[in-house]
Amino acid sequence: MHTLLSLWTPRNPTTSSSTLKSSKTPDMLPFSIRVLLESAVRNCDGFLVKKEDVEKVLNWKVTQSQTVEVPFRPARVILQDFTGVPAVVDFAAMRDAVKKLQGDPERINPVCPADLVIDHSIQVDFNRKSDSLQKNQDLEFERNKERFEFLKWGSKAFQNMRIIPPGSGIVHQVNLEYLARVVFKRDGYYYPDSLVGTDSHTTMIDGLGVLGWGVGGIEAEAVMLGQPISMVLPEVIGYKLQGTPDKYITSTDIVLTVTKHLRQVGVVGKFVEFFGPGVASLSIADRATIANMCPEYGATAAFFPVDHISIHYLNQTGRDTEKLNYIEKYLKAVGMFRDYSNTSEDPQFTQVVELDLSTVVPCCSGPKRPQDKVTVSEMKQDFKMCLGAKQGFKGFQVAPERHDVQVPFQFNGAEYSLSHGSVVIAAITSCTNTSNPSVMLGAGLLAQKAVNAGLSVKPYIKTSLSPGSGVVTYYLKESGVMDFLSQLGFEVVGYGCMTCIGNSGPLPEPVVQAITQGDLVAAGVLSGNRNFEGRVHPNTRANYLASPPLVIAYAIAGTVRIDFEKEPLAVNSEGKEVFLRDIWPTRDEIQAVERQFVLPAMFKEVYEKVEKVNERWNSLEAPSDKLYTWNPNSTYIKSPPFFDGLTRELQTPNSITDAYVLLNLGDSVTTDHISPAGNIARNSPAARYLTSRGLTAREFNSYGSRRGNDAVMARGTFANIRLFNKFINKQAPSTIYLPTGETMDVFDAAEKYQQAGHPLLILAGKEYGSGSSRDWAAKGPFLLGIKAVLAESYERIHRSNLVGMGIIPLEYLPGDSAESLGLSGRERYTVIIPPQITPRMTVDIKLDTGRTFQAKMRFDTDVELTYFHHGGILNYMIRKMSEN
Numbered sequence: 001m002h003t004l005l006s007l008w009t010p011r012n013p014t015t016s017s018s019t020l021k022s023s024k025t026p027d028m029l030p031f032s033i034r035v036l037l038e039s040a041v042r043n044c045d046g047f048l049v050k051k052e053d054v055e056k057v058l059n060w061k062v063t064q065s066q067t068v069e070v071p072f073r074p075a076r077v078i079l080q081d082f083t084g085v086p087a088v089v090d091f092a093a094m095r096d097a098v099k100k101l102q103g104d105p106e107r108i109n110p111v112c113p114a115d116l117v118i119d120h121s122i123q124v125d126f127n128r129k130s131d132s133l134q135k136n137q138d139l140e141f142e143r144n145k146e147r148f149e150f151l152k153w154g155s156k157a158f159q160n161m162r163i164i165p166p167g168s169g170i171v172h173q174v175n176l177e178y179l180a181r182v183v184f185k186r187d188g189y190y191y192p193d194s195l196v197g198t199d200s201h202t203t204m205i206d207g208l209g210v211l212g213w214g215v216g217g218i219e220a221e222a223v224m225l226g227q228p229i230s231m232v233l234p235e236v237i238g239y240k241l242q243g244t245p246d247k248y249i250t251s252t253d254i255v256l257t258v259t260k261h262l263r264q265v266g267v268v269g270k271f272v273e274f275f276g277p278g279v280a281s282l283s284i285a286d287r288a289t290i291a292n293m294c295p296e297y298g299a300t301a302a303f304f305p306v307d308h309i310s311i312h313y314l315n316q317t318g319r320d321t322e323k324l325n326y327i328e329k330y331l332k333a334v335g336m337f338r339d340y341s342n343t344s345e346d347p348q349f350t351q352v353v354e355l356d357l358s359t360v361v362p363c364c365s366g367p368k369r370p371q372d373k374v375t376v377s378e379m380k381q382d383f384k385m386c387l388g389a390k391q392g393f394k395g396f397q398v399a400p401e402r403h404d405v406q407v408p409f410q411f412n413g414a415e416y417s418l419s420h421g422s423v424v425i426a427a428i429t430s431c432t433n434t435s436n437p438s439v440m441l442g443a444g445l446l447a448q449k450a451v452n453a454g455l456s457v458k459p460y461i462k463t464s465l466s467p468g469s470g471v472v473t474y475y476l477k478e479s480g481v482m483d484f485l486s487q488l489g490f491e492v493v494g495y496g497c498m499t500c501i502g503n504s505g506p507l508p509e510p511v512v513q514a515i516t517q518g519d520l521v522a523a524g525v526l527s528g529n530r531n532f533e534g535r536v537h538p539n540t541r542a543n544y545l546a547s548p549p550l551v552i553a554y555a556i557a558g559t560v561r562i563d564f565e566k567e568p569l570a571v572n573s574e575g576k577e578v579f580l581r582d583i584w585p586t587r588d589e590i591q592a593v594e595r596q597f598v599l600p601a602m603f604k605e606v607y608e609k610v611e612k613v614n615e616r617w618n619s620l621e622a623p624s625d626k627l628y629t630w631n632p633n634s635t636y637i638k639s640p641p642f643f644d645g646l647t648r649e650l651q652t653p654n655s656i657t658d659a660y661v662l663l664n665l666g667d668s669v670t671t672d673h674i675s676p677a678g679n680i681a682r683n684s685p686a687a688r689y690l691t692s693r694g695l696t697a698r699e700f701n702s703y704g705s706r707r708g709n710d711a712v713m714a715r716g717t718f719a720n721i722r723l724f725n726k727f728i729n730k731q732a733p734s735t736i737y738l739p740t741g742e743t744m745d746v747f748d749a750a751e752k753y754q755q756a757g758h759p760l761l762i763l764a765g766k767e768y769g770s771g772s773s774r775d776w777a778a779k780g781p782f783l784l785g786i787k788a789v790l791a792e793s794y795e796r797i798h799r800s801n802l803v804g805m806g807i808i809p810l811e812y813l814p815g816d817s818a819e820s821l822g823l824s825g826r827e828r829y830t831v832i833i834p835p836q837i838t839p840r841m842t843v844d845i846k847l848d849t850g851r852t853f854q855a856k857m858r859f860d861t862d863v864e865l866t867y868f869h870h871g872g873i874l875n876y877m878i879r880k881m882s883e884n
Contacts, residue, residue, distance in 0.1 A: 221874065387421075841857055
């Protein structure tokens with residue numbers, strides 16, 4: 001054991017621990033903070049991690065409220081191919097830049113373990129076909145062959161990069177079931193597994209007792225290059241769980257309840273740590289589902305310390321016995337193994353909030369945000385209210401006389417009709433739920449009972465099942481429920497991020513025509529974690545998150561305007577009314593099937609061959625050169641211009657002078673609004689670019705697949721059709737070019753400003769950059785010439801990404817906003833940047849009207865200021881590596 005053991009056992013102090021100034025011991029520290037402390041002790045080198053950093057963490061009870069900066073070196077990084085491709089592109093371009101600065105390109109190698117899971121997002125182009133999985137995977141391989149070849153080159157060119165090939169599963173589920181070490185054993189040391197990942201839902205792994213959270217791709221690249229994360233030591237909210245859930249409650253109901261509760265508590269930028277006897281009643285899959293949704297309630301991490309149920313899960317998922325023994329032995333020895341029933345082990349927290357699990361009721365969230373919980377019993381009434389309410393997060397502003405409009409249409413020779421609330425997409429998708437055997441088997445049992453009761457799903461509804469890993473398919477088949485899911489249209493269409501990230505594929509044309517003709521608020525129901533406007537599908541204005549069994553229930557009903565208590569799901573062929581309660585499985589039924597069919601052998605069998613089972617991946621040829629040979633004809637992989645003109649010498653930051661406002665935005669602008677990942681619209685700047693390169697519309701693919709091409713991604717910045725720009729007072733990916741008053745696409749306006757030499761700003765409201773930790777939501781604005789964003793508040797990861805690209809995150813002073821200051825956005829702005837900048841300092845902003853006001857520069861740490869002076873993290877790394 002290493003020296004940290006002495007910190008957990010103060011009765012036997014050693015020299016290394018007694019040299020600390022603090023007399024405090026970590027016995028009462030939150031378990032999540034203990035992970036930070038262990039990392040600080042182990043990596044204390046007097047340079048990147050100093051002795052005073054260890055003392056700051058050890059004194060957490062005092063320092064938590066002092067905005068103290070500490071370094072953290074996670075044990076590993078996890079990437080998904082969405083951000084893995086840009087990361088490898090940036091590394092390849094950095095090598096070129098280092099070479100130009102007369103450095104050694106061989107220096108650029110990831111120095112900590114990096115797991116890259118190619119969970120490529122499949123467009124669900126095939127509906128209800130038994131061969132849909134193979135067709136989708138073949139199609140995706142054809143579309144993305146160039147990306148895959150590039151990633152294979154990266155795995156050879158950079159050290160310690162482990163790639164899980166396409167078709168294996170969703171990154172977070174593969175991480176949970178296979179990649180997670182829980183405890184590392186390396187070079188004679190044992191230490192806790194910890195990680196950062198390039199997706200905000202990296203937090204899912206916290207459910208297994210592995211501390212991890214999402215960072216932008218930019219920050220992850222710095223970690224892979226050996227830099228610790230600079231973070232403000234967080235407050236820790238203790239979330240006490242008591243009681244046991246009702247037999248009809250799913251983990252999805254629990255997580256949506258927790259999400260709303262913690263949004264109300266306010267946990268942005270904080271850790272949440274779960275404790276209390278109720279935790280013991282939750283499986284690891286349940287805990288992982290709660291932890292997965294952490295970004296939706298705004299916390300940095302949602303931690304469940306390791307207990308005996310964690311060890312049981314590791315055994316269930318096929319980890320070998322030797323590892324299980326040293327994991328438990330080590331964690332107990334250093335005071336990081338939890339007994340949730342033992343209150344004497346409860347740490348001290350910043351604040352404690354409680355939830356009685358017995359009070360949880362079935363619920364969904366929507367129609368536009370994951371934190372807007374709606375109990376199932378109130379869904380019909382709530383949707384009716386949303387129809388008539390003012391346009392907003394809970395409103396569509398439909399005139400009362402149009403609430404009951406019906407639009408008839410024909411599909412496959414039969415007559416149907418659509419109305420407001422009609423379900424046109426029903427998807428069991430995303431890592432949130434598909435990692436959880438209880439809800440997946442629950443969906444399967446409900447499907448079985450529905451089919452046996454003579455129920456079906458209307459054929460025009462786009463149904464799909466995209467499990468998080470092959471193990472899910474295995475146990476669904478072995479338990480006998482897969483056939484019933486298929487009969488209702490829930491075929492396995494692939495393993496990856498699909499409907500949840502907007503890759504639901506096209507709806508049938510007659511359905512689209514009916515929605516358009518009636519200007520209908522059609523609905524999508526999905527078991528994912530995000531339902532922001534424009535994300536799921538452009539034709540579903542209302543989208544609800546629900547458990548997998550409820551996804552099937554709403555698909556059978558065909559509408560969200562139903563009260564399941566009072567109204568039948570459907571009438572079967574015998575004329576019998578069938579209610580949801582008639583076919584809903586209990587927790588006892590589900591757990592009995594789970595015990596019988598979710599077996600360790602399944603996990604071992606699937607994952608033993610995961611890295612070699614994909615023949616198409618294995619046969620890919622990839623170059624072995626250290627420097628990548630860029631193909632000028634490629635529309636997927638392109639050397640980015642981030643490092644053009646980079647010099648060895650630092651440039652003094654200048655004030656931003658007479659900047660125009662490119663966009664005037666409101667609250668809760670998400671990274672999907674800033675940089676959409678779904679389809680490339682045929683009338684968009686990105687489409688025009690691809691057409692000019694000789695591609696047809698069917699070859700456009702998605703923004704997510706083209707993240708290695710800056711020309712596409714810059715044109716896709718602010719290209720979401722649901723972007724609401726106050727300049728034009730409607731939803732559209734457009735803005736006004738202020739010098740002439742012309743309305744045009746955002747990219748085209750930004751290009752005109754840049755050609756004229758004008759710097760740009762963004763005005764925004766609260767929670768700017770919420771949603772996915774999308775690096776292109778910072779890279780894209782950088783390429784558009786945006787120098788700063790002025791917002792009321794920021795989502796944590798996005799603010800960090802802006803800093804990483806050298807964009808200044810400005811924040812209104814408390815009580816100020818664009819409205820209170822009377823800002824129209826048509827003014828020109830000069831941001832006065834003084835010669836000496838300090839973290840969170842206040843600066844003056846002068847308008848061309850003669851007025852001046854102040855805002856805070858959200859550089860939160862000295863390290864962030866260093867990055868800014870260098871023009872971003874990657875520029876800093878290049879200069880550092882090219883030093884003699």
